[in-house]
Amino acid sequence: MKDPTRAIRLESWLVSAGREREPGAPLNVPPVPASNFVLGGGREYARDDGTPTWEALEKVVGGLEGGDAVAFASGMAAIAAVFDQIVAGSVVALPDDCYQGVAGLAEAGQAKERWTVKRIALDDTDAWLRACEYADLIWLESPSNPLLMIADLEAICAAPRKHGAILAVDNTFATPLNQRPLELGANVSVQSATKLIGGHSDLLAGVATTKAPKLWMALKKARELAGATPGTLEAFLAVRGARTMALRLERAQQTAMLLAARLEAHPQVTRTRYPGLASHPTHEIARRQLRGFGTIISFDVRGDADAANAVCAYLGLIQHATSLGAVESTIERRAAIPGQEHLPPSLLRLSVGIEDVEDLWADLDQALRRTVSEPSVASTPQEA
Numbered sequence: 567m568k569d570p571t572r573a574i575r576l577e578s579w580l581v582s583a584g585r586e587r588e589p590g591a592p593l594n595v596p597p598v599p600a601s602n603f604v605l606g607g608g609r610e611y612a613r614d615d616g617t618p619t620w621e622a623l624e625k626v627v628g629g630l631e632g633g634d635a636v637a638f639a640s641g642m643a644a645i646a647a648v649f650d651q652i653v654a655g656s657v658v659a660l661p662d663d664c665y666q667g668v669a670g671l672a673e674a675g676q677a678k679e680r681w682t683v684k685r686i687a688l689d690d691t692d693a694w695l696r697a698c699e700y701a702d703l704i705w706l707e708s709p710s711n712p713l714l715m716i717a718d719l720e721a722i723c724a725a726p727r728k729h730g731a732i733l734a735v736d737n738t739f740a741t742p743l744n745q746r747p748l749e750l751g752a753n754v755s756v757q758s759a760t761k762l763i764g765g766h767s768d769l770l771a772g773v774a775t776t777k778a779p780k781l782w783m784a785l786k787k788a789r790e791l792a793g794a795t796p797g798t799l800e801a802f803l804a805v806r807g808a809r810t811m812a813l814r815l816e817r818a819q820q821t822a823m824l825l826a827a828r829l830e831a832h833p834q835v836t837r838t839r840y841p842g843l844a845s846h847p848t849h850e851i852a853r854r855q856l857r858g859f860g861t862i863i864s865f866d867v868r869g870d871a872d873a874a875n876a877v878c879a880y881l882g883l884i885q886h887a888t889s890l891g892a893v894e895s896t897i898e899r900r901a902a903i904p905g906q907e908h909l910p911p912s913l914l915r916l917s918v919g920i921e922d923v924e925d926l927w928a929d930l931d932q933a934l935r936r937t938v939s940e941p942s943v944a945s946t947p948q949e950a
């Protein structure tokens with residue numbers, strides 16, 4: 567993807583983005599553990615004014631998304647800062663399928679009568695266009711977690727909105743390398759940098775990016791008042807992770823496409839959801855809108871929750887663990903997550919890492935076969 571304001575592609579820019587150019591400076595902004603600074607330099611206290619290490623992460627993610635970024639302690643901290651922008655009595659339009667933390671946050675606010683939540687199917691573009699007219703916060707997540715539905719962002723972001731409304735996109739699954747919501751007209755794009763940006767299962771961080779100076783200031787203020795600041799080491803590691811994100815993403819989504827096609831043909835799998843498959847309900851929008859189909863596959867194991875648990879237990883190379891977007895492949899049964907009981911009981915969400923595709927396939931295939939041949943072992947509970 568080429569940023570029109572830059573001569574080089576984002577993939578190249580990313581490798582050295584935010585770098586110090588002063589002779590003698592370290593190539594990368596080091597971790598600067600500091601709460602306060604010598605007065606007179608414009609920076610006084612870290613929670614209010616930021617640190618060089620957070621700013622390095624903000625430069626990287628802001629540049630990728632095409633706006634100005636504010637780094638947070640986690641993806642949820644960034645998301646909470648966006649929700650913090652809406653006034654009492656607002657309407658929040660939320661996808662029927664979305665990250666359970668966001669649904670939890672929205673429902674908690676509704677229970678406290680701070681706002682009302684309207685759940686909308688991601689592929690119901692007409693309902694989203696109507697929501698743009700009445701909702702104060704239009705929250706989109708595309709591809710969604712875990713059903714990988716795609717919203718028609720181009721149409722929805724371009725629609726006229728209620729005065730003062732904020733249209734936000736959770737861009738975690740796509741990453742800004744596959745999709746740039748701000749270019750389409752979204753007011754803010756959020757990333758859980760914990761996932762593909764960090765990429766190594768070793769940090770929590772989040773970033774919200776916007777082109778609107780007022781919203782940027784307000785998000786920074788929300789971070790300051792909530793104290794939702796990123797850790798120094800985490801911000802440093804997130805930048806370190808971002809350097810290789812293009813490479814990791816390219817490899818993992820190539821592998822994901824192959825695995826999805828093979829899973830779809832596997833006799834022990836009843837349904838495979840991957841936006842790159844022609845059978846995916848929103849495949850056509852995905853093709854139009856996304857530069858790559860992403861690194862996540864959801865599939866239903868033939869049988870019940872026990873059969874899916876058994877597959878997780880029999881896997882060797884693929885880690886039975888939550889979260890996603892890291893170098894190692896991870897898998898989990900999503901209906902076992904509190905708040906996700908509505909999902910198909912045997913649905914497994916596979917986050918594809920950078921391992922060899924044939925090794926990953928061999929692992930999946932043996933686990934699926936063993937689940938049929940040894941169903942009695944299948945009841946081993948795996949979820950903590």
Ligand SMILES: *Cc1c(COP(=O)(O)O)cnc(C)c1O
Binds near residue numbers: 641642643667770772
């Ligand atoms: C993980 C995730 C979040 C929350 O991010 P944290 O860093 O865990 O707070 C939000 N949205 C999506 C789509 C995610 O996958």
